[in-house]
Amino acid sequence: MSGSGRIDEKLASLKDDQYSWSLEYFPPKTSEGLANLFPRVQRMVSALSPAWINVTWGAGGSTRESSLELASRIQKGIFDAQDDWRGNGSGGCDVCLHLTCTNVTHESIAAVLEEAKSLGIRNILALRGDPPRGDEYHVESESQLAHATDLVRFIRKLHGDYFCIGVAGYPEGLVDHGESDIERDMANLRAKQEAGAQFIITQLFYDADALIAWYKAIRKHGITLPVVPGIMPIQNYHSLRRMANLCHLRLPPTLLESLENVRLDDALVKDLGVSVSTALVERIRQETDIRAFHFYSLNLEKSVTRVLQQVGAMSETAMSEAWDEFPNGRYGDSRSPAFGEIDGYGASLKLPPADAIRLWGTPVDEDDIGNMFAAYVQGTLSCIPWCDIPVWDETAQLLPSLIRLNSPPSKGGRGWWTVGSQPAVDAASSTDPTFGFGPAGGFIFQKAFVELFISDEDKQRLVERIAKDPSVTYFAGTADPDSFESNVADGGVNTVTWGVFPGYEIAQPTIIEELSFRAWRDEAFAIWREWEQLHHPRSATRQFIRKVHDSRWLVTVVHHDYKDPNALWKLLTE
Structure with a gap:
């Protein structure tokens, strides 16, 4: 989809029998990886027709240049790495640019918003980012940008209703300072809505019961924003365990048992990941009125494509026999679009x-x-x-x-x-x-x-x-x-x-x-x-x-x- 469509308008236009999906990419750590990501995104945009694409933002703006380059190319449909990325293209897709507010200044956020506006980007996912490490991370003048709610208000103050603003939701609770507090999360989500947020993308999860219960609970708390569940197909055993540790995910016992049985065969793990993600989507569609789903691609292609095929969202298509379909992290081939951190958010301690x-x-x-x-x-x-x-x-x-x-x-x-x-x-x-x-x-x-x-x-x-x-x-x-x-x-x-x-x-x-x-x-x-x-x-x-x-x-x-x-x-x- 080309143009400068807003996500709130896309979600509102869906009929009862319609579904949509979005994809997420992160900037690889090397220029070769970034160059090789462009044709992959082009293939996936053409084959999967996502409603929009999310581009991640490193902690403290650490990926600013590469995130903006990736977002601009996707928005404008310029996927040839040799072209001037600020030129004109065709066949682009609407972008939702992530922004974090922790450890950055008002001036830097304002500059990024102006850049995004100049690129035709209409959608922002407003995130807090990593929690402050110490008092030196915030000076008095910056205390108003301590939370995602503050960032939502700041965007609204500068740009009114120009940007459609999304926020994060945590079906299993946001673990902060070592503990989870569902009531606190509900209050925070309500505050984000009142500040001007217009949709919610959830953290990844593998427990459909938890998502459905959370969805019903936020509605009882007066949160009316459309919810887009975040789905991450399992790519390999160790990356899942690492992500579970990082995000404090609860992995259902049946899933853990199935993983243990196939953990030595990466291909079987990916097959299991497709089946699990497919089941999550189908269960949520059956038991809620949710009609949009967000896929964390990890810059990989096949698993997301297979899930969309299995839920009947698209017809069978030929998939590229990509040479780097298994996540390879920092030990893999530096030319890979999937090279780097598993989440693309950059260096951090991963602990409160x-x-x-x-x-x-x-x-x-x-x-x-x-x-x-x-x-x-x-x-x-x-x-x-x-x-x-x-x-x-x-x-x-x-x-x-x-x-x-x-x-x-x-x-x-x-x-x-x-x-x-x-x-x-x-x-x-x-x-x-x-x-x-x-x-x-x-x-x-x-x-x-x-x-x-x-x-x-x-x-x-x-x-x-x-x-x-x-x-x-x-x-x-x-x-x-x-x-x-x-x-x-x-x-x-x-x-x-x-x-x-x-x-x-x-x-x-x-x-x-x-x-x-x-x-x-x-x-x-x-x-x-x-x-x-x-x-x-x-x-x-x-x-x-x-x-x-x-x-x-x-x-x-x-x-x-x-x-x-x-x-x-x-x-x-x-």
Whole structure:
């Protein structure tokens, strides 16, 4: 659909027997990923005819330029990455641009709204964004933009009724400060309506009963805004568990049981995800008057298309055999439209401030940090700033080495803090409970690698040691974006996990190369800054974390002899 249609008008025009749907995309972290997203969006707009498309907005405006570029191209129908994205196009789709108000100024929000208006965008999803990390995040003059309700009022004040404004709804309750409060959520949603909001898009959910009960409850509370349920087809087992942890989702026991039965086969997990999403849509259509659904695509194509086919919203169409249909996060191919954070919202701690301080304390020296990392790899700490889920089963094989690497020198360790690792694997079965993935009958291979924060002196010594072993490659960088070292030739790629399956091309789900390393390096050091801001500006903890941020290197080391499971760990610990 082209033009500058408002979402409230689209929803109001639906007849009783009509349904509509929308799609959501996030800006990939690399320019290659963004360029490759354009043709995917074009295919999906053409094949699926969404009523509108949402474009996400990184915390604190961190994705401003890429979000606006993506939104403009979609609005104007300019999907050739080589074109001037401010030119004229055809075949576009109405856009709903996300905006967050936490940790930004009135002036920056006003500038974005003017830019959106100049691009012909009529729809805004007003979100609070990540909660404040500390008093320094807000100055007195900005206190009016602490919540999504404030943002709705601010948009209305500046632009009257020009923008159609949507807000978020939480069928299972918004967990804030470590707890959920349904009555508080209802009051907040009512306040958003009174401030001028015109529709609600819900957080993802997998419990239809919860959505239906919540929908009935908000109507009893006098909330009359049209509701668009947010549906996210499950793409793989680990991404779902991570998202459940991040969003505090309740996963029904029957769903968890079904997932456990197929979790090693990514294709079967995706099939299950399509079935679950289809059932959610059909149940909600049967038991409510809701007639629009929003799909969180994760920048992927097939699952959403299959759901819409199964609910009868569209006819069977040929789907592209895309080379990156499985989410690959920061370890995948940096050219992928799905490369980057699972939600596209950028670096954040994924925890309320009170929980983060309770878990990680107030470190003032390197021993404190080393003890935290060592506790995490041993499983006595549930998460660290860079890893928001417990360590995976395969880490057990590396435990002695990881403990030695992470522990402080005062405890016999190296004081090297690891944020990612995997052991070497030589032809494990694809059904292996620890290393397996993909269909049965295949074999899995892995090269050992590790990612760690180390001092400048230790980095120099490690690089000297690596120079003596042709089987080892590395990437290294500091918080300075121009800082980069590697012994990998320009354009070189390290495939560190691959699978061989009957009747399929070789799958390469884990790739480490310069572009993906640089993207992760930027995020990893941004997380130090996020953690720093939990603490008072003059505190010893904040000053120490800033010192670490400024002085440490992030280094990724890959050992290519996957037949020797101890090769990398001997190099690092000897």
